Amino acid sequence: MDRVEIVHGNFLRRVAAWDFPVGETPLGALTPEMALEMFEAQVLSRALDIQSRAMQKAGQGFYTIGSSGHEGMAAVAYALRPDDMAFLHYRDAAFQIARAQQTGATDIMRDMLLSFACSTEDPISGGRHKVLGSRKLMIPPQTSTIASHLPKAIGAAHSIGLARRGRPEHAVLARDAITMCSFGDASANHSTAQGAINAACWTAVQGIPLPLLFVCEDNGIGISTKTPTGWIHASMSQRPGLKYFAADGLDMFAAFEAAQEAADWVRVHRKPAFLHLRTVRLYGHAGPDVVTSYLPKAEVEADEANDPLLYSVRGLVASGAASTEQALDVYQQTLASVAKAAEAMASTPRLQSAAEVMASIVPPSRACAPTNGPDEARRQQVFGSDTAQFDAPQPMSRLINWALHDVMLAYSETVVMGEDVGRKGGNYGVTQKLHGRFGPARVIDTLLDETSILGLAIGMAHNGFIPIPEVQFLAYLHNAEDQLRGEAATLSFFSQGQWTNPMVLRISALGYQKGFGGHFHNDNSIAVLRDIPGIIIACPSTGDDAACMLREAVRLAREEQRVVVFLEPIALYPMRDLLEPGDGGWMRTYPAPDQRISLGSVGVHGAGEDLAIVTYGNGHYLSRQAQHDLAGQGINARVIDLRWLAPLPTEALMQAIGSRPVLIVDECRRTGGQAEALMALMVEQGVARFARLTAEDSFIATGPAYGATLPSREGIVAAAQTVVNG
Structure with a gap:
């Protein structure tokens, strides 16, 4: 028989018979x-x-x-304030319904039905997914x-304390809120x-405010894999820095x-707590699931x-709140409605x-408050x-560092x-002096956990901050890529732009580090x-491009609420020379604070008509060397630096x-690299x-073999000759 009908019939029969759990x-x-x-919220969730x-x-x-079996979450909603941000488990319809009741919202039933129907009128996702929110x-x-x-719940909780020091323009959480x-x-x-x-426990032990309530809904099973009896209590009740509470979530x-x-x-102590609720899972995991x-x-x-x-x-x-007859009437009327x-x-x-x-x-x-850039007096004080070195040529790492200073001065x-x-x-001195000049609340040394770093950034952005997280190496991003793919990039999509998490993720990236x-x-x-x-x-x-692009990246995050990934070529951080030792050909002076390079622009170097070399990152550096070598052979090339890899300019x-004619120089792999998109573009554009x-x-x-699998100066010259000579 259909388990839904069985549970429905059991409820009607047992309530009428006063047959309640002991x-x-x-x-x-x-x-x-x-x-x-x-109870009305619970019944609506069931209906x-x-x-x-x-x-x-x-x-x-x-x-x-x-959400059947998890209706006890209605009680959690009533225990919180409606302005406490809630990141919900997908079985928490009762929580959302109860919170709607708290705020006097009367359209929650229709809203959720529209979500089931994937309707464009669904107020949260606009028909893109059946989501709570x-x-x-x-x-x-x-x-x-x-x-x-x-x-990201940790990030949102942490942001509440930081906002007390300086409230962001677009903050939404109250000073005494919890998440x-x-x-x-x-x-x-x-x-x-x-x-x-x-991460929450570590933060609490450090004495850093983190007003966060974890709620574990323990129904004893994950689809078909049992949770051992006592496992959650044993693994969570003795965590340092985490206060443990437990209750029977079946009983509201x-x-x-x-x-x-x-x-x-949590609200009083500003520390994390863990609420362990016993629940059951009714009907199986999802719609067509036959649990038996x-x-x-x-x-x-x-x-x-x-x-x-x-x-x-x-x-x-x-x-004495209701009789069995009244309870059955609520149930039947709700199902009918x-x-x-x-x-x-x-x-x-x-x-x-x-x-x-x-x-x-x-x-x-x-809309953002206008800014004229960093205050000059404050700027002089901080720098x-x-x-005195602004007008002297500097390597990229120094110019990015100064750009970070100016960004932090301009936007609190x-x-x-x-x-x-x-x-x-x-690792490479790019954030030197920021901690001493801006303090630990704005320059945060995190745990060695990329997932926590990105989650911290996403959650803080929910409360109006503009996070600039750093991942030390591109390879380390793979530990946490779902925080970008499954969380940061999807939030606007699933909320019709009502929720966003703007940020600028800096990554020390790419190859060519010698040995x-x-x-x-x-x-x-x-x-x-x-x-x-x-x-x-x-x-x-190049360093000047990096400074100007970083400013544009922060503007894109602040004003357009975008998620920007800023790849900084590690090998070019210290680069000074271009053609000969001591020529200083790759150093640049620091651009004025109001200079930016807009999204969609490219860098053009040279007017040669024989060949266009399209490249980026370390490929740009090598291509400029090859451009010089080709000129000596009578081939005049133009080097085009993409700068922006997505969306492609x-x-x-x-x-x-x-x-x-075009030579694409891509330091990434043949499979999955940027060259794939560029080759397709050349075909589509009829090159x-x-x-x-x-x-x-x-x-x-x-x-010594660090560059053996990568494009080289000599390889670019050879490939260019082949393209030009047909």
């Missing part, structure tokens, strides 16, 4: 009025679960993952996350969850009492006997075109003796964070970034190429003659 209900914490409201499955069978709904309810949308939302993130017992085993909880009275105690503790195909029927029936709605009615009757409202879903509009689907990938621009909401960025000044580190510190693969919709990828190759690039020179499909070696 146990005592704590009655002191909830007033009868609140208890009845909470929506039932209706979502009916809609799916009728072809009117497209994705179901229910609401801007007015302070619930950023999540998809079916497996703990990937925990790191909450909920997840299942199976998700607690994910490395992302373990890293986030560890008990859940509210524990949740209120936990939330109050992989669990014994007796176990399924035991969970069904612990239906949270039965516990709620038991408490309502015991407290939901079914009637769902009839309108058959004619609801849905997304049709690619343009409609993609409309929210790029966030909307937002000190460095100002900017925060730099990463491994060793503070006291040490970064250092092998492929862990010389990584020439950007494939993982190139196919993420909506992000901007920047790659400067197509218009500016093709204008710079003109009618020239008559073109070729590519790329790195081999190989990792990079340590020692």
Whole structure:
């Protein structure tokens, strides 16, 4: 039989017979009025679960993952304030409904049905996904996350304390707010969850404010993998820096009492707490899931006997808030109301075109207070003796450092964070002096955990900050790439631009480090970034370009709410010379603070008509050397520096190429590298003659062979001769 019908029938029969689960209900914490409201939220959540499955069978709904068995989360909502940001587990419809009740919202039933129907009128995703989330309810949308939302919850919680020092222009969280993130017992085993909880504990032990409530909804199973009895308690109750609370989440009275105690503790102490709630999973994992195909029927029936709605009615009757007849009436009327409202879903509009689907990938621009750049007096004070060197040629690392200074002077909401960025000044000295000049609240030395670094940035951006996180090496990004792909880049898409997490992610990147580190510190693969919709990828190759592009990247984040990945070629950080030792040909002077290089522009070097060399990063440096060598052979080439790798600056690039034959020099791998897109562009644009020179499909070696698999000056010259000679 259909488990939905079985659970429904059991509820009607057992309530009518006063057949409730055995146990005592704590009655002191909830007033009868609140208890009845909470029950109504639970019942609406259940009714929506039932209706979502009916809609799916009728072809009117497209994705179901229910909250039945987790209705106790309504109690958690009532224990929090509506302005406390909540990052929800996908089984927390009852929480969202209860929070809507708290705020007086009356359209939550229709809103959630529109989500089931993938309607363009769905107020959160506009029909792009069935997600929980609401801007007015302070619930950023999540998809079916497996703990990937925990790191950003830490970032949001940390931002509350930082905002007390200097409130960002676009801050949304109150000074005494807390954040909450909920997840299942199976998700607690994910490395992302373990890293986030560890980061929270580490932060608390340091005495840093982190008002965050973790809520683990323990239903004892992750699809078909059992959670050992006592596992969550044993693994979480003794964590240093983490206060542990537990309650029976099946009983909304008990859940509210524990949740209120936990939330109050977090709000007062400004430290993280862990609320462990016992729940059950009804109906199986998701819509078509036949739970009895992989669990014994007796176990399924035991969970069904612990239906949270039965516990709620038991408490309502015991407290005098409602009779069994009234409770059944609420249940039946809610089911009827939901079914009637769902009839309108058959004619609801849905997304049709690619343009409609993609409309929210790029966030909307937002109004920002005007700025005239850093105050000159403050600038002189902060830079000190460095100002005397502004007019002298400097390597890229120094110019990026100065640009970071100016950005932080101009925008008080900017925060730099990463491994060793503070006291040490970064692996390559790029963040030197920032910690001493701006303090630890704006230059944060983080744990050695890239997931936590990016999560910190995403969460802080939720509260109006402009984070500038650093990942030490491109290869290290792979430890945390889902924070970009699954979290940062999708937030605007799934919220129609209502929620955003602007940031500028700096990465020491690419190859050509002589004899250092092998492929862990010389990584020439950007494939993982190139196919993420909506992000901007920047790659400067000279110090002055780097400074101007970094300023533009911060502007894009601040004003256009974009996620920007800023790739800084490690090998070019200290580069001084171009053609001969001591010529200083690759150093530049520091551009004035108001100079920027706009997104979509390219760098053009030389007017040669024989060939256009299209490149970026270290390839630009090598191509300029090859350009000199080719001129000695009578071949006059123009070198075009892409600067912006995504979106590709197509218009500016093709204008710079003109009618020239093209050689693409790509220091990344032949497979998955930037050259693939550029070769396709040449075909689409009808370029008559073109070729590519790329790195081999190989990792990079340590020692003298560091460049053996990469393009070289000599290789570019040879490839150019071949293209020019036909």
